[in-house]
Amino acid sequence: xxxxxxxxxxxxxxxxxxxxxxxxVEFKDLNKAGDPVELAKKYNKQxxxxxxxxxITASSEGRENMKEVIRETSDQVFIPFTVGGGIxxxxxxxxTLRAGSDKVSINTAAVENPELxxxxxxxxGSQCIVVxxxxxxxxxxxxxxxxxxLEDGTKGWYEIAIYGGxxxxxxxxxxxxxxxxxxxxxxxxxxxxxxxxxxxxxxNSLTSRIxxxxxxxxxxxxxxGKPEHIYEGFTKGKADxxxxxxxxxYDEYSIPELKRYLEKKGINVRY
Amino acid sequence: MSPEISIxxxxxxxxxxxxxxxxxxxxxxxxxxxxxxxxxxDGIVIPGVGAFEDGMKEIESLKYTIYDxxxxxxxxxxxxxxxxxxxxxxxxxxxxxxxLDLIRGEAKxxxxxxxxxxxxxxxxxxxxEHWIFNEIPGKAYFxxxxxxxxxxxxxxxxxxxxxxxxxxxxAISRKNVTGLQFHPEKSGENGLKILENYVKYVKR
Numbered sequence: 001x002x003x004x005x006x007x008x009x010x011x012x013x014x015x016x017x018x019x020x021x022x023x024x025v026e027f028k029d030l031n032k033a034g035d036p037v038e039l040a041k042k043y044n045k046q047x048x049x050x051x052x053x054x055x056i057t058a059s060s061e062g063r064e065n066m067k068e069v070i071r072e073t074s075d076q077v078f079i080p081f082t083v084g085g086g087i088x089x090x091x092x093x094x095x096t097l098r099a100g101s102d103k104v105s106i107n108t109a110a111v112e113n114p115e116l117x118x119x120x121x122x123x124x125g126s127q128c129i130v131v132x133x134x135x136x137x138x139x140x141x142x143x144x145x146x147x148x149x150l151e152d153g154t155k156g157w158y159e160i161a162i163y164g165g166x167x168x169x170x171x172x173x174x175x176x177x178x179x180x181x182x183x184x185x186x187x188x189x190x191x192x193x194x195x196x197x198x199x200x201x202x203x204n205s206l207t208s209r210i211x212x213x214x215x216x217x218x219x220x221x222x223x224x225g226k227p228e229h230i231y232e233g234f235t236k237g238k239a240d241x242x243x244x245x246x247x248x249x250y251d252e253y254s255i256p257e258l259k260r261y262l263e264k265k266g267i268n269v270r271y
Numbered sequence: 272m273s274p275e276i277s278i279x280x281x282x283x284x285x286x287x288x289x290x291x292x293x294x295x296x297x298x299x300x301x302x303x304x305x306x307x308x309x310x311x312x313d314g315i316v317i318p319g320v321g322a323f324e325d326g327m328k329e330i331e332s333l334k335y336t337i338y339d340x341x342x343x344x345x346x347x348x349x350x351x352x353x354x355x356x357x358x359x360x361x362x363x364x365x366x367x368x369x370x371l372d373l374i375r376g377e378a379k380x381x382x383x384x385x386x387x388x389x390x391x392x393x394x395x396x397x398x399x400e401h402w403i404f405n406e407i408p409g410k411a412y413f414x415x416x417x418x419x420x421x422x423x424x425x426x427x428x429x430x431x432x433x434x435x436x437x438x439x440x441x442a443i444s445r446k447n448v449t450g451l452q453f454h455p456e457k458s459g460e461n462g463l464k465i466l467e468n469y470v471k472y473v474k475r
Contacts, residue, residue: 001437003392003412036396047459049392049414076435078292080281080457097320100287102457125321125352127388127416128285169386186468242393246410266462270412 003270004234005049005241006255006260007174008248009051011038011056012069012085020071022056023246027134027165028124030192031101031248036069041076042249046255049270050080052105052189052243060087060163065092067099074100084132084189086165088113093120105189107132108162111169114183121184124183129221129222134161135173135206142193146174151207158206165193174210181214188214189243192222197246199225219243227253227261234267277312277351278302289318289350292456296467304329304373306336309444311350315340319351319454323363323378323419326352327370341373343444346447346473354443355357355421363419375424381417385436389419389432391448395431396442403430403442403449405468410434411461413441413453421452 012019012084013030021039022030032037040051053073055065059228065086080171084105085095093104110131121129135158137150146158158173192203197226202220211218220239224230224247233242247253258271276298290300293316297367301308309315311338315337317330330337332420341347348355358370359380370378381387392412397404420439423429441452448468455462 001394002389005391044459072289075291078288078295078457078463079453079459080416081288097285098287100283100291102288122322126418128320132457187390191423214388216388217386240386266421 001268002007003049003268004270006230006258007050007052007241007243008039008043008048008255009052009054009221009243009245010039010073011245012053012065012066013057014034015060019066022027023197026257027193027196033246035075038074039249040073040110041214043255044077044079047259048079048255050082050241051077051255052082052084053081053101056086056164057089060166064153065096067095070096070099070101080109082130084130089116089117090123091161093124097124103128103130103186106133107134109161110180111162114179117180117183117185125156125172125187126184129185130187130189131180132189132191133180134165134191134193135159135170137203137206145172146207148209148219153199160195169203173206174213177210177214181216185239187217187219189219189221195221195223198223201225201229202233202237202239202242204232204237207233207239211238211240217241229256231262231267232266272466273297273299274313274470275299275301275311276314276316276470276473277309278318279309279330279333280304280318281318281326284318286318289456290318292463292466293470296463298470304333306333308451309333309336309340313470314345315347317347317349317353317356318348319349319353321352321448323352323355323361323370324329324368326356327368330356337371339464341448346449346469347447348469349450349456350456351417351452353453357443357450358421361419373448374428374443374450376428378419379422381420382436388416389435390416393433393435395425395433396430397431401430401442402442402472403444403451403465403468407449407464413455413458415438415441415453415460421450
């Protein structure tokens with residue numbers, strides 16, 4: 001039976017030390033959390049199901065992603081390794097895969113140029129093209145938007161942000177997820193900007209809606225603060241995988257602990 | 272001396288992982304599309320990233336070199352797409368495409384009642400004993416990423432099966448040709464054990 005996946009995420013920022021794992025709140029106020037190479041090694045050993053490495057400022061700084069750090073980090077992992085941030089062309093994808101990633105996660109470039117997903121999935125296969133969506137909850141009524149019933153009974157829609165949450169597009173996240181699937185995305189990495197770093201749990205209204213609308217795996221992201229949140233991400237959010245950062249970086253919960261908890265609650269996980 | 276394994280380079284995707292995995296368990300590797308390298312190595316690995324048609328195009332010029340090496344008894348390991356290329360044909364793409372026809376069967380699309388691609392960790396059911404599964408626990412999990420599965424003509428070629436929408440062969444073998452639908456290089460400890468079994472078998 002296919003297991004639910006637990007994915008630690010490394011948000012990496014380029015600095016004098018090469019690359020440092022950071023963690024922010026609602027995409028801002030970044031705090032240092034450690035060295036990507038060391039953290040990747042630790043999570044691989046602990047039984048993470050996958051590791052995601054996001055070069056979070058590559059797009060907004062308009063530079064290529066940090067290949068050297070990606071190379072060193074990928075050397076430490078014998079589980080799937082996804083790299084995102086600053087990937088905007090077929091050439092970028094090729095170079096990133098060559099640096100040791102198994103999948104690439106594309107966000108800004110996919111929104112600005114959806115044809116890239118199409119081309120990339122044709123060349124490299126859908127399985128290695130993850131489309132990342134950063135979504136912000138909007139409460140005001142708007143025409144032509146997919147309306148979602150929220151947990152408090154009110155209604156809203158979700159707007160896509162690009163450039164690491166710095167630019168809002170006015171586009172609908174649910175419509176975009178469906179289009180991304182059509183264009184050949186193999187997975188959706190769905191981050192709630194409202195919940196990111198807040199430790200209030202995933203936005204399960206958003207996650208379950210997208211998970212029902214598409215027939216590709218959905219990775220929930222943004223808001224995991226305790227094991228219950230991850231359990232709810234799988235049950236209420238209907239996610240195929242749950243991504244988390246701070247709860248692992250700061251050793252609040254270890255991956256084996258989390259998996260034991262999930263297994264007891266009836267979620268199928270890998271040991 | 273550590274055995275030398277050739278990894279066929281298709282020019283697409285991540286080959287570093289499989290190289291790193293094989294080296295971790297004691298092999299030396301050469302990533303190559305050179306006939307001489309294939310002939311001189313002790314084992315050949317066909318990794319698997321990409322689409323069937325492109326993959327077949329890429330290895331077309333090496334086809335007879337691969338056949339000759341198999342004939343000489345060299346252990347060949349195909350991973351994911353590499354395994355599917357061992358089959359007679361594939362439905363991936365606009366029309367049916369011919370494979371290497373080393374193991375009778377056809378690559379078919381996974382049923383759409385489940386999410387496709389099949390991505391993640393899934394368990395295997397052993398069908399028969401084989402050196403590739405030495406010291407692997409019965410219900411071990413491995414990492415899968417694929418949209419097509421191998422429908423084999425002969426059940427005796429199936430080493431293990433996995434369930435996802437359909438029960439499909441997750442490891443297959445015929446003589447010195449062995450194929451894995453999952454990625455051992457991405458399957459943590461159990462995956463490395465599989466690669467070690469292969470390297471040991473090459474060295475035997």
